[in-house]
Structure formats: C-alpha cells, structure tokens
Amino acid sequence: MTVSKPPKPPAVQPVCPERARTVRLVRARETDDLSREDRRLLRDHLSACGGCRETAVSLDPTLLFSPMAGPAGDAAAGEGRKMAANVLAVLEARRIDRRMGRPRRFVPNHPLLKAAALLLVGAGLAGLFSLHPWGSEDKTAARVAAATTGRAVPAGASAPFIETVDGPGVKVYQFAADGPGQPAVVFVVDRNADL
C-alpha cells in the first residue's frame, strides 16, 4: 500500500515586520515630514527588503529611484587626485587671476553706490558751471562798444562813466559793478600811446 504524500501548501511569503513602519514613513514623505534620519532609515530598508520596496513604489512610484540615493560611495579611486591635477593645469594654462588673498576693496562695488557717485559728480559740475559768470564778457564788450561808438547801450547794461584826462586822446571808462560782489571795471584808453 502506497501512501501518497499530501500536497504542499502554497508558499506564503512572510510579511516583513518593518512593513507598517515603511508605510508610515512613505506616507510622511508625501507631506515632506521626514527627518534626515528617517529618510536614511527608509532608504536603507528599501535597499534591503524587496517586499517593502514593492509596497513603497506602489504607494509612491518616485521611490523607484531610492537605490540612487545616498553618499557618493564607490567613486573611482584617484578621481579626486586626477581632478585636482586637471584643475591646477587649467588654472596654470589660462593664467587665471588669483583674486583671493587680496585685501577687500575699501569701496564696495555696488550699482547704487556707482549711481550715487555719478550723481555727486554731476551735481559738482553743475555747481561749477553756475558759479562761472557766463555772458558777462559779452555784456561788458557791448557796453564798451556802445560807449566808444555812441550806440545805444544794450538792455540790462548801465552806461559807463567816461572821464577825459590829459588831453583829448586819453579816456577813462568806468563801469559800475553788475551786482553785489561783482567787481567794477575800469578801462583807460590812450589813443596817443606809442605801442
């Protein structure tokens, strides 16, 4: 008599004891409430537990990328040294100016400061121009011309006081000052002078 073996029961995949915590962390991650430590915890567990990873990815497909997370790790040996050598070679080849180590400029470089400086320079120039007696030479010349030729004195200019001394060939033209603080002008015209 042969006894047949009973059929094997279907294999039941054991549920990871960390499943509940994984689901909780994934839910918290959706609202960005995970601390750095919790994120590391989740990442480490998902990289070790295939069942929990499937659950996590079904809840949030972006967790598919969790194996990419983490520190640099297996960078090629000597990559840093090679990069340093390359960078130094580039700096040397291009003779790139080394600005560090220099004292900071006393005047900071800022657009507003530049604008203020321009404004000050402009205001200074305007002040200088306003102090210069533009046009007064023309006015004086017109008064002299009017006095010697007998033409009418231009408007705004007072006629000079003319005094004849030492005979008919010598005249003194005295112009009053244009205003307070302005100098009076005196011309002596000697027609007999031997130049």
Add this chain to the structure above:
Amino acid sequence: MPETVKEPEVALRLVSAQRTGEERSDPSEDAPERTLVRNARSGDMDAFAALVERRTPGLVVFLRRMLGDVEDARDVAQLTFVKVWQNLDKYDPAWAFSTWLYRIAGNLAIDALRSRGSRSRTETESFRLVRGGPDEGGAHAALARDEVRRVFEACSTVLSEKQKLVFVLREFEERENGEIAEILSCRESTVRNHLFQARRLLRDEIGRRFPEYVPRKSALPSESEGE
C-alpha cells in the same frame, strides 16, 4: 528619566550651534576642510588642490545625477572648481563651503542642461528592472542602480532644470530644504513647491512610460496588513 535629562543638553547644543554658525555646515565638512578653505582663500594652491581632491567624488556623482552623463559631469565639476578658485574671495566662511560649492555647481549644471536644449539624451531602449531582494548586493545591486538611473534620466526630462536640481538635492543628496533654499537662493516654500511638482510629474511619467516598474496595488498586501 533619560529623556528629561537629555533634553536640555540637546537644546544647549542647538543654541550653541546657531550662535557659532555651525548649523549651516554639513556633516561632511569637518575641521580639516575648514582649514583647507581658509588656507586656499589666502592663496595656498596645495590647500586648494587638497580641497578639490576631497570634494570631487561627491560633486561628480551629484552632477552625474543632474546631467546623466559622467563625462559631462566631470567637465562641469572641473569648471566648478575653476570658478571656485576665481571667486574664493567672495566666499563667506560663515556659510557652509559645501552649500557654496553646490550653488556654483548647480548653476553650471542648469546652464549645461539649458545649452543641451532639445538634444535630449533620453535613451529609447527598453529597460528591465532588476528586482532587489534580501540577497541583493555586489554586481546585482550595481545593475539595479544602473537601470534605475537610466529610468530616472528618461523620466526626468519632463522636469524643469530647477525642479530636477531640487529633486536631486533632496532625494539623492539627502539635503534639507533649508540648505537647498540656500543653494538656490530662494525661499524654503519655493523649494517645497518645486519638490512637490517634481514628484507629481515623475509619478505621472513613470506610470506613463514605465508602468511595468510600478507594482499593481491589487497585487500587494493590503495596507491594514502592513499596519
């Protein structure tokens, strides 16, 4: 109660970290690195070379994740270090050197992605996800990582440069939102928004292009089982 004993100690450490500015430095930035940065700032070429050597592996991996190509990543890393040298006098030691380095690298990576423009490097070949298990390790894990990376390169083309930068810094480089905000010179809320949009776009893209990688929910144990 150990918790009540530890609390003031932790609080004190946090306060002192905020005062000294250490809070901004990342864990990989240790005292020797700060010395190297200080010496490099004063013109020490050897110190700068040592700094480049230390920071190259992490930077190349980050740039490879951004650009999808190791040669491009090395080129941009080299350019990053040249720019670092040129602008070391502008670096404020109150901030983490790593943050400043990644800001320069991130900007250059964005420039590289933009200049690449329409010539997308998406690979059209089919992928086969290597299912990981408890026995995962060595070559098997490397293969899985490689395939996942290629899926990411294919799917991340739907992201804007900034969304990709935020996603890589947050999910792969495991940086905090505050630090990413410093790297991008933006607010934390902007970082969260970029991250939210990036995840949404990637979820859609994975589901559209690689549905075979996403397990069907019905085939999975119920949530209550997991709980």
